[in-house]
Each structure stands twice: as C-alpha cells, then as structure tokens.
Amino acid sequence: MNQVDYLRISLIDRCNFQCQYCMPEGSELEYVRRQDILSQDELLTLLREVFIPNGFTRFRLTGGEPLLRPGVVELVRAIAALPQTQDLSMTTNAFLLAGLAQDLHDAGLRRINISLDSLEPETFDRIVGNRGRSRWQQVWQGIQVAHHVGFDPLKLNVVVIPGVNDHEVPNLAALSIEREWHVRFIEFMPIGNAGLFQDKGWVASETLRQQIRDRWGLVEATVCGNGPADVFKIPGAKGTLGFISQMSECFCDRCNRMRLSADGWLRPCLLNEIGQLDLKTALRSGIPLSEIRLQVHQLLSAKPEINYKQRESGTVGAYARTMSQIGG
Numbered sequence: 001m002n003q004v005d006y007l008r009i010s011l012i013d014r015c016n017f018q019c020q021y022c023m024p025e026g027s028e029l030e031y032v033r034r035q036d037i038l039s040q041d042e043l044l045t046l047l048r049e050v051f052i053p054n055g056f057t058r059f060r061l062t063g064g065e066p067l068l069r070p071g072v073v074e075l076v077r078a079i080a081a082l083p084q085t086q087d088l089s090m091t092t093n094a095f096l097l098a099g100l101a102q103d104l105h106d107a108g109l110r111r112i113n114i115s116l117d118s119l120e121p122e123t124f125d126r127i128v129g130n131r132g133r134s135r136w137q138q139v140w141q142g143i144q145v146a147h148h149v150g151f152d153p154l155k156l157n158v159v160v161i162p163g164v165n166d167h168e169v170p171n172l173a174a175l176s177i178e179r180e181w182h183v184r185f186i187e188f189m190p191i192g193n194a195g196l197f198q199d200k201g202w203v204a205s206e207t208l209r210q211q212i213r214d215r216w217g218l219v220e221a222t223v224c225g226n227g228p229a230d231v232f233k234i235p236g237a238k239g240t241l242g243f244i245s246q247m248s249e250c251f252c253d254r255c256n257r258m259r260l261s262a263d264g265w266l267r268p269c270l271l272n273e274i275g276q277l278d279l280k281t282a283l284r285s286g287i288p289l290s291e292i293r294l295q296v297h298q299l300l301s302a303k304p305e306i307n308y309k310q311r312e313s314g315t316v317g318a319y320a321r322t323m324s325q326i327g328g
C-alpha cells in the first residue's frame, strides 16, 4: 500500500490568470469568501496537530495562484520551520515571482514548479486569457530570477493542447538541454474547461515522447520529487523531461496525496468528492483536535478503496470543480 504523506495545500482559490484549460469559458467562478479561507494560524494548527501526526511530511503550496495570498512568505517560513517538514514546494504561474523569489528562498522554499505553456508571447497571452499588456515577459523574468536565486529543482509545467501549443513541444523540451530545468508535459484533463477539451482533445504523452525521441533520442532519468511523472532526458541535456499521463495511464493505485482547499476541504482524490472532510468547520466549531485527527486517520484508511473506485471509473468524467478551486 502507498504511504500517503504528501499534502497539496491551496492557499487561495483566486488567480490573476484565466487559463483556457483551467477556468470555465464565459462563466464567472464563485470564489471562497475571504472569511472562509483558512487563516495562517488555522493552517498551521491543522499541520501540527492533524496532518503531521497522521504521517504527512511533504507539502506543496498551490492555488489558485499561491503568490496572491497575503503573507505567503511568512507562511512558507512557518511551514519550513516545522521540524517534521521534509519537503516544501510550490506551484505558481510566476507572474509575481520575480519580486518574491529571493524572500521565498530565504524563508525556506527550495523547490518550485512554474506553469509555462508557451514560449510565444501571443500564444501565451491567448492561453492565460490576457487582453492587456503581454504577461509572457514578466513570467519569463520570474523564471530567470528563480533560476538565479537557486531553486532546485526548477520545473516548468506545460499542459499540451492540440492546435494551441502542441507545435511548441520541441522548443519547450529544448529548454532542458542547456539549463538544469525540468520540463514536464501534462496531459490535458477534462477538468475546468470540458468544452475546450471536447473541442480540442488531448495529446498522449507517448506521442510527445516519440516526437522528441525522433529528434534527439531519449533516455530514462530521475529528478527529485518526480511524483506521478515518468522522467526522461535528452542525451547530454542538463535537465530532464517529465510526462504526466493521467489520461493515458491512470495512476490512481499509486496515489500518495491528498488536497486541502483554501476553505479547508480535505479531498482524498482530485477527481471525485468521496469522503471529503470539512476541516475548517470542524476546527471553528470547536471539535477537539484529537477527533479531527481521528477523522483524517479514518480517511487515510479509506483512501485505497477511493483510489480503486476512481481507477474503475477512469479519468474522463464531469467534475464539479476546477483545479484552481481544489488546489491542483
């Protein structure tokens, strides 16, 4: 049985981008009210008293856009300082990263994943839903600063969408040759924007691997914190290429994670809401921490069955929430 020791923590459900594949087209998302977002104290109490005693030691901060969370640097410092924290990382769109990278690193963040779906400013702006000044340059600047500050490994996440950015796969893969950057190609899932998914479809990781293999060759590799990614490298490259294939190769049986939303819902699975726990209400209504700890313990015991059910139903379905709401 997999040890479930990895918690993805959404710091905020809002975002300064509206990526085509993440946010539903034409409809406004309902955001969590400010007072319903777990405070820093509540989050730290849950980590110390509930998650760590249940064996969680690895934490990823995500969102929405985590860098929009007021006090994000303090929060990073506090989580990094917990003696049981073995690994702390963040997933960000990097729009605000240039100004925060050094402080985040000083606070104890060492690993970062940055979404970068295109190297073409126009395509990038189309994907992130930008109608004003181009956002690409500022994101690229954020990546450069993160590199100089010393984030290691520095991973770049690409969601590949046919007819949108699939022509850029070789250029994006080439980023791993000269620099120690780890480019990860993620299969587009019908979560967030099912209309776009139906319209465009998705590209299987193996198709991308073949394209890269034909051009440069590809050998197996490893990188710290590879999670569900299959990792390879172009021979001689400094960085690696990861492929996250949740559409073509269901990895529910290997799942080692749970997700905590910004308003305190603990979900054992990204793709369904079986067993979810409302930890914010439990905490605020004064339920003893020992009781909350036990509820999470029971959910951990139920997770293999939840993984099994999800595996049976497959990845394609209708999901009520976007990645930005769950904490992707």
Ligand code: SAM
Residues within 6 Å of the ligand: 015, 021, 022, 062, 063, 064, 065, 066, 091, 092, 093, 113, 114, 115, 157, 158, 159, 186, 187, 188, 189, 190, 191, 192, 193, 323, 324, 327, 328
């Ligand atoms: N805002 C941050 C970012 O974009 O990196 C963190 C939150 S975002 C929800 C986390 C990850 O979810 C990103 O790497 C994004 O590409 C991925 N994601 C969102 N919607 C997706 C979808 N429909 N299919 C595959 N990946 C998706």
Ligand code: SF4
Residues within 6 Å of the ligand: 015, 016, 017, 018, 019, 022, 023, 063, 064, 065, 093, 115, 323, 324
């Ligand atoms: Fe925002 Fe990240 Fe979703 Fe893009 S993928 S809209 S940056 S939460």
